[in-house]
Amino acid sequence: MNLFTQAFAVARKDLAIELRTKESLNAAGSFAVVILVIFSFAFESFSDEMKEFGGGLLWLVFAFAGALVFNRGFARELPNECLDTLLASPLSGAALIIGKAFANFAMLLVVELVSIFTFGIFYNVNWLSEAGSLTVVFALATWGVSILGAIFGALTVNLRLRELMLPVIIYPLMVPILIAAIELTNEVLNHRPIGGQMQWIRVLVASDIGFTGLAWMLADTILVN
Amino acid sequence: MTRAIELNQVWKFYGDYAALRDCSLTIQQGSSCALLGRNGAGKTTLLRILAGLTHFQRGAVTLFGEKPRAESARRNSGFLGHGIGVYEDLSARENLHFFASITGHGSKIKALTETWLERVGLARVATMPVRQFSRGMRQRLALARTFIHSPKILLLDEPFTSLDDRAIAMLSELLTEARQRGATIVLSTHQLREALAIASHVALVENGRLRYTGERTQEMLDDPGLLYRLHTQLGTPE
Numbered sequence: 001m002n003l004f005t006q007a008f009a010v011a012r013k014d015l016a017i018e019l020r021t022k023e024s025l026n027a028a029g030s031f032a033v034v035i036l037v038i039f040s041f042a043f044e045s046f047s048d049e050m051k052e053f054g055g056g057l058l059w060l061v062f063a064f065a066g067a068l069v070f071n072r073g074f075a076r077e078l079p080n081e082c083l084d085t086l087l088a089s090p091l092s093g094a095a096l097i098i099g100k101a102f103a104n105f106a107m108l109l110v111v112e113l114v115s116i117f118t119f120g121i122f123y124n125v126n127w128l129s130e131a132g133s134l135t136v137v138f139a140l141a142t143w144g145v146s147i148l149g150a151i152f153g154a155l156t157v158n159l160r161l162r163e164l165m166l167p168v169i170i171y172p173l174m175v176p177i178l179i180a181a182i183e184l185t186n187e188v189l190n191h192r193p194i195g196g197q198m199q200w201i202r203v204l205v206a207s208d209i210g211f212t213g214l215a216w217m218l219a220d221t222i223l224v225n
Numbered sequence: 226m227t228r229a230i231e232l233n234q235v236w237k238f239y240g241d242y243a244a245l246r247d248c249s250l251t252i253q254q255g256s257s258c259a260l261l262g263r264n265g266a267g268k269t270t271l272l273r274i275l276a277g278l279t280h281f282q283r284g285a286v287t288l289f290g291e292k293p294r295a296e297s298a299r300r301n302s303g304f305l306g307h308g309i310g311v312y313e314d315l316s317a318r319e320n321l322h323f324f325a326s327i328t329g330h331g332s333k334i335k336a337l338t339e340t341w342l343e344r345v346g347l348a349r350v351a352t353m354p355v356r357q358f359s360r361g362m363r364q365r366l367a368l369a370r371t372f373i374h375s376p377k378i379l380l381l382d383e384p385f386t387s388l389d390d391r392a393i394a395m396l397s398e399l400l401t402e403a404r405q406r407g408a409t410i411v412l413s414t415h416q417l418r419e420a421l422a423i424a425s426h427v428a429l430v431e432n433g434r435l436r437y438t439g440e441r442t443q444e445m446l447d448d449p450g451l452l453y454r455l456h457t458q459l460g461t462p463e
Contacts, residue, residue: 008321
């Protein structure tokens with residue numbers, strides 16, 4: 001059976017559960033909005049400088065909100081020993097991790113959408129005219145952090161302190177993705193074309209391919225024992 | 226006759242503790258093996274190794290000649306562990322649809338889902354979230370999930386737990402049907418009578434060792450405690 005068919009089945013199942021429980025989206029979404037609103041009071045949010053560090057602020061929020069989403073990904077499989085059931089089934093380990101990454105990706109994009117609207121309102125930044133470029137940057141960077149979150153979510157799922165361990169492990173690995181995403185987002189917020197920053201786009205594409213390949217190759221090793 | 230399952234001198238350690246010691250067992254295709262033994266004897270570890278969920282340190286295990294983690298071995302087997310392996314926030318229909326879709330049934334997924342909902346008597350509550358099910362209903366859903374892809378090898382850990390009389394009869398019928406289509410069954414249980422009624426073979430585990438393996442005899446059916454008295458150092462279980 002096709003790996004992507006299986007991965008989509010996993011993602012669809014996770015999203016169906018999330019739509020019913022809303023445990024990740026509510027937590028991550030409200031966290032992102034609260035942080036953005038608080039920072040809007042801390043900074044002079046209507047200044048032009050905002051466009052220079054807006055990318056940093058946004059990606060910091062996405063990274064922290066992402067940890068809340070990623071932690072739930074594999075933890076959702078623990079009740080009733082669902083993870084064992086999946087591992088004993090014909091579902092491939094790679095399809096399971098990539099399916100989880102699809103679900104992470106969709107949930108994080110929702111959080112990002114809510115955040116960017118909040119950011120636009122509270123920081124007086126017009127991003128709508130650059131929605132196309134912003135979508136490219138967000139999609140490339142979000143896939144990178146989503147696949148990382150899925151790989152290390154699988155690795156830490158049986159740890160007692162997984163809520164603490166997952167961010168500790170993934171944030172250092174996210175650094176290249178976050179730097180590239182921040183640089184590109186700042187370019188977009190300043191209405192400059194991202195085509196002039198190809199090196200950062202290459203970093204994002206390389207990270208996406210590299211981490212997806214890693215998930216593909218090491219899935220079984222990560223998941224069993 | 227084809228060898229469905231082969232364990233050859235398998236050792237499994239948890240730290241220094243040997244959970245399985247030098248276990249060798251061959252199960253032919255189409256036979257049904259009851260794995261008997263007390264709590265902590267090593268039955269679950271043995272089943273988890275067969276399901277590819279636990280690594281072992283020494284020995285070899287094959288399912289139809291393949292390692293347990295091989296894709297074809299997993300495709301050929303159905304595993305029911307201590308946990309029922311279904312999602313509480315999904316309905317019975319959504320659960321079965323998901324498991325049918327990951328086992329690769331393509332266009333038959335919907336029909337298969339409805340057939341199994343009927344089969345285990347959950348069609349009337351098909352849209353209800355599993356968290357509202359009784360324990361027996363959950364167990365029936367877990368059985369449907371295990372049997373939905375018609376596996377050639379069934380690995381069942383305490384499948385009779387929490388089942389009422391009707392559900393036990395249903396499980397026995399499912400297992401009989403599975404055997405008729407040539408499936409191989411390995412089930413661990415404390416319910417000696419039910420297990421021995423289904424089994425063609427018996428394997429008795431004690432302290433990680435296989436104390437007895439062989440065909441199930443009429444004497445065992447007449448006196449389920451006989452096996453324990455003859456082959457273990459601890460006597461008949463209560």
